[in-house]
Amino acid sequence: MSRAETPRRGSRPGRAGIRDVAAAAGVSITTVSDALNGKGRLPDATRRHVREVAERLGYRPSAAARTLRTGKSGLIGLTVTTYGDEPFTFTEFAYFAEMARAATSAALARGYALVILPATSRHDVWSNVALDGTVVIDPSDQDPVVSELVRQGLPVVSDGRPAGALPVTAWVDNDHDAAVLGILDHLADAGARRIGLLTGTSTDTYTHLSTTAYLRWCERVGQDPVYEAYPAHDPCAGAVAADRLLARPDRPDAVYGLFDPNGTDLLAAARRYGLRVPEDLLLVCCSESTVYANTEPPVTTLSLKPRRIGTAVVQLLIDAIEGVDSDHPVEQVIPTELIVRTSSQRRPPRTTVSPPRSPEGA
């Protein structure tokens, strides 16, 4: 009874709790909670009064307490693959940045926030953050993090179709097979006789699917495969591999590069060997960067539409979190977009004067 008016012994001066609001407003804790959360049955007068008092005291509900009580934190993990001690690799740079940007937007629009977490992390970081679900980018075959998450009953949505029997809740991916075939046909239409590939040595599904699609296409049209593979996480190795590809005796007259920097690397290598693009060498690379609109010459790129992927992944995840019987399928395939520029057209409309920058993207 004597404690009724004591000003909360342990309370820091800066933070007002729900009790302080209740006391100041002359109501109970329940009433404050109901008034602020729009629940219960209260007359508008009480609701307004409580809101005013809360505002005056600068009351902010404790996220930790709310999370503990409700079981929902409003946090979504974004798992990025790591090479060495740095999170996310160089080659996925623009892709990842765009994808993360879209995912952040989509999450915020639905009241969630994104937490960046590395795939290969010590347990203490993972267990220190309360997640409602997780987005994983390109999970490996038997990803232990994914297994652990689903064991805890958390929904997991992956960017990139899961390899093996990885039990993800849903996934989003491009149709890499169709994309590669489309590019190879495009180059063949432009007059390519021997198409080379610049690919990676890692075992992720993107690299794997793209490479096998290339090999199948070669077999179908009866061309000997001409490709160089390099560790895609090493920025310098790409330049070396591009050089090697153009130094081969069976030099290709067209090249598709799977990774973002391949375009500039191949352009530089072509200059070293005196090859004109597109006259002597047709060029396409997979990139989200806008610099290829202004290179000399502009380079045809394949966009994987990372913004659409980031948005879709987050929507699927939040649907799963909130138990929405999603009308989206649990497997979503996002179409790619081939942005055709001078580097892959034998007869470009104009060779010296490039047209004013076009407003691409969406």
Next chain:
Amino acid sequence: MSRAETPRRGSRPGRAGIRDVAAAAGVSITTVSDALNGKGRLPDATRRHVREVAERLGYRPSAAARTLRTGKSGLIGLTVTTYGDEPFTFTEFAYFAEMARAATSAALARGYALVILPATSRHDVWSNVALDGTVVIDPSDQDPVVSELVRQGLPVVSDGRPAGALPVTAWVDNDHDAAVLGILDHLADAGARRIGLLTGTSTDTYTHLSTTAYLRWCERVGQDPVYEAYPAHDPCAGAVAADRLLARPDRPDAVYGLFDPNGTDLLAAARRYGLRVPEDLLLVCCSESTVYANTEPPVTTLSLKPRRIGTAVVQLLIDAIEGVDSDHPVEQVIPTELIVRTSSQRRPPRTTVSPPRSPEGA
């Protein structure tokens, strides 16, 4: 008494609580907590036993409960400026990506995780996540988010020196003034007679400091300022502004561009006007992108060292969170680095054959 063996009525099957561990190990909750956290005075046998049981049950402590109890969440906010409804702008792309990458690494190394939050957000997202502190990028003059955070007693460290009397805990920044003066001197040394500036219309400190440094330099050497300003968040406006700058009657013979895409934009504009780089036009731009090593010609860039900034910001913030009487100053100035390439050298070593890619960065 009869409840002693009941398997926790409300417990979901997938999650074991500390009570379950205590019951399975035949000890009390306190003993489990102490054993797992290395506190209290327990014989090693008990400690090992508890750890084994916890491992067997797959016990993961509830982050929410721990946060509520300890008052520390292990989460750091990363506030990004927003233009429109998308977080972080195009122009800061590579800079932000690098900086965020380094910040993520530094935070994880000390057991913290990063939460991406937009500066202009509805309150509900901010109050739904328990933060131990926040990193803000380029806060505006009277940033309401920063004020609110410091009012709650949370440490705030800013990337970019705070404008006005913004009460941040610490800040990290480059010496933009010295950087701009260094570039202008570098261009003048290379033979530039009239140096132009491509700048922005926004009021952040980076744009402001750089522009005033340019104007002061012009006044000192007696050159009329020649500059174009454009809204830096619009990727197309940069190309237009670059074109305008080279179309002026008092066309500059050297240009410094403050933003990342300015290099390619200026190269494209120079080609349109038949200007050779560096013979007719010297070029420098501020960028973290590696594409400028392989453009034709390679472009001299100013690096703001975002990785060092991201690391420093997080270190300062965590020091403040953990109450370390930091031996770092609360204001840290990171040196910039001018990466000199062909575009700013009148007599380049070789004009047609570019040297093999150098392993820059670090």
Next chain:
DNA sequence: TGATCATGCAGAAACGTGCCTGCCAACGCG
């Protein structure tokens, strides 16, 4: 007029930890 019911609110039990307090046994020592 007494029974029924909607309305407006308060009490109190969780949520799962961390940690302060305290009990019991064993031990050393004068």
Next chain:
DNA sequence: CGCGTTGGCAGGCACGTTTCTGCATGATCA
């Protein structure tokens, strides 16, 4: 033998919410 001391553990409160339950009060109705 009595007493302080230390090791080994258990009880229980508190963190700040949400929410279930329930008690009044006035209005409605047979």
